[in-house]
Amino acid sequence: MELEQLRATIASAQAGDARAYAALLDAYGKRLYGYFLRATNSHHDAEDLLGEMMLRLVKRLGSYDDRGRFEPWLFRIAANMIRDRIRRNKSSPGAISLSAETGDSAPLGDQIAGEDIAVEAELLASEASVELNEAMEKLEPVTRQMILLRHFGEMSYKEIAGLFACPLGTVLAKVHRGLKSLRNLMGER
Amino acid sequence: MTLDERQYESLGRRLDGAPVRLDADQQAAADEIRRLERAIGPKLDTPVPPAAMIRVRQQMLAAIEQTALRTARRPHSRLRPALYAGSALAAAAAIALAVWAGMSLLSPKPVTPVVEPVATVTIPVDKLVDPAKMDPVERQIDLLAREVTLAAVEGQTPQGPNGLDARISVAEQEVQDFYLDGPFPPPVMTN
Numbered sequence: 001m002e003l004e005q006l007r008a009t010i011a012s013a014q015a016g017d018a019r020a021y022a023a024l025l026d027a028y029g030k031r032l033y034g035y036f037l038r039a040t041n042s043h044h045d046a047e048d049l050l051g052e053m054m055l056r057l058v059k060r061l062g063s064y065d066d067r068g069r070f071e072p073w074l075f076r077i078a079a080n081m082i083r084d085r086i087r088r089n090k091s092s093p094g095a096i097s098l099s100a101e102t103g104d105s106a107p108l109g110d111q112i113a114g115e116d117i118a119v120e121a122e123l124l125a126s127e128a129s130v131e132l133n134e135a136m137e138k139l140e141p142v143t144r145q146m147i148l149l150r151h152f153g154e155m156s157y158k159e160i161a162g163l164f165a166c167p168l169g170t171v172l173a174k175v176h177r178g179l180k181s182l183r184n185l186m187g188e189r
Numbered sequence: 190m191t192l193d194e195r196q197y198e199s200l201g202r203r204l205d206g207a208p209v210r211l212d213a214d215q216q217a218a219a220d221e222i223r224r225l226e227r228a229i230g231p232k233l234d235t236p237v238p239p240a241a242m243i244r245v246r247q248q249m250l251a252a253i254e255q256t257a258l259r260t261a262r263r264p265h266s267r268l269r270p271a272l273y274a275g276s277a278l279a280a281a282a283a284i285a286l287a288v289w290a291g292m293s294l295l296s297p298k299p300v301t302p303v304v305e306p307v308a309t310v311t312i313p314v315d316k317l318v319d320p321a322k323m324d325p326v327e328r329q330i331d332l333l334a335r336e337v338t339l340a341a342v343e344g345q346t347p348q349g350p351n352g353l354d355a356r357i358s359v360a361e362q363e364v365q366d367f368y369l370d371g372p373f374p375p376p377v378m379t380n
Contacts, residue, residue: 016260018253025246033237047241054249058256132232151230157201169198176197176218179225186229 001027006070014061025054028071032078035152039082039145041133049081056081075153076163079145086141135185143178146171192218 001009006027012020032053037046056077064073136144142164149155149163157175161168192200196215203209204219211219 016257018250021249021253030237034235037235038233051245051248054245055252058252151233156205158205168201169194172197172201176222182229183225
């Protein structure tokens with residue numbers, strides 16, 4: 001979405017225009033869903049978090065002003081939600097792969113009705129996706145978050161450093177090492 | 190190559206678009222980071238199940254509708270400043286009253302003892318100084334005399350209709366009446 005169009009859409013949404021909120025969901029929904037999915041490794045949690053995110057946006061958009069960029073503001077809220085969920089699930093088992101999401105042998109596709117089945121089956125069948133998920137799971141959680149926010153949030157390294165309250169050099173060191181780990185685990189060149 | 194924190198910081202500023210000069214190692218690291226981001230980034234993307242998006246949209250629209258209904262049920266926004274002003278005045282009056290009441294308690298007026306001494310008992314000084322020397326009857330009279338004197342000194346604050354508590358209750362009622370029946374008409378509630 002172009003900057004001027006984004007500003008106009010945000011202003012309309014702040015005034016309560018439902019169509020403006022729908023436009024924001026269309027513009028950022030895929031990136032937010034992707035972020036939540038890679039952060040939790042669960043389609044169920046990703047949908048749950050996306051829904052909660054939009055509800056928070058309805059409540060909090062009034063507090064957003066034009067001084068800062070919208071994406072970092074949006075993904076800062078998303079990152080805090082992930083952090084809160086990780087804290088709540090601290091005693092639970094670690095991130096699980098998509099194929100074991102239900103905890104039993106039933107394929108994930110059987111859990112979702114209608115047109116979702118085709119998409120889910122494609123994802124499950126994608127070796128690269130499974131390989132990537134396994135590689136992401138092996139990363140240190142903070143490093144994983146930084147890489148995901150860099151990609152999905154399109155945040156600058158300075159913004160990421162501000163979000164995690166750590167030096168810029170530390171962010172770069174973690175991201176560099178994390179990307180190299182993913183490359184090695186996935187056989188990238 | 191291994192970079193230190195300072196080198197990574199310069200690298201970060203350069204990758205964020207700042208015109209920072211990099212050495213050979215930093216430049217190699219920058220190129221590697223960019224290459225890996227381009228290779229791995231697209232693999233992170235994932236399609237959203239359409240049904241999931243529909244559910245999220247419906248949930249969001251329902252929340253927007255509920256928010257709009259809640260806003261419509263509140264008192265008319267024009268009356269809100271008046272209500273806030275009335276609340277502030279009432280709060281200031283209550284605070285002033287509390288301060289006045291506190292000051293009154295700190296410097297109480299002399300009170301008229303409720304119980305007056307019913308008898309004056311004179312006891313020889315030497316007996317007062319050494320109660321052990323008193324006989325039982327004199328000791329009993331001495332105790333009674335002390336109790337009577339103590340009651341006269343303590344006294345009691347009158348709690349009748351002109352008492353301090355009653356005056357505070359009257360003042361509280363006046364503050365409440367001001368707040369409820371002040372110069373502003375009560376809000377009209379509409380559905």
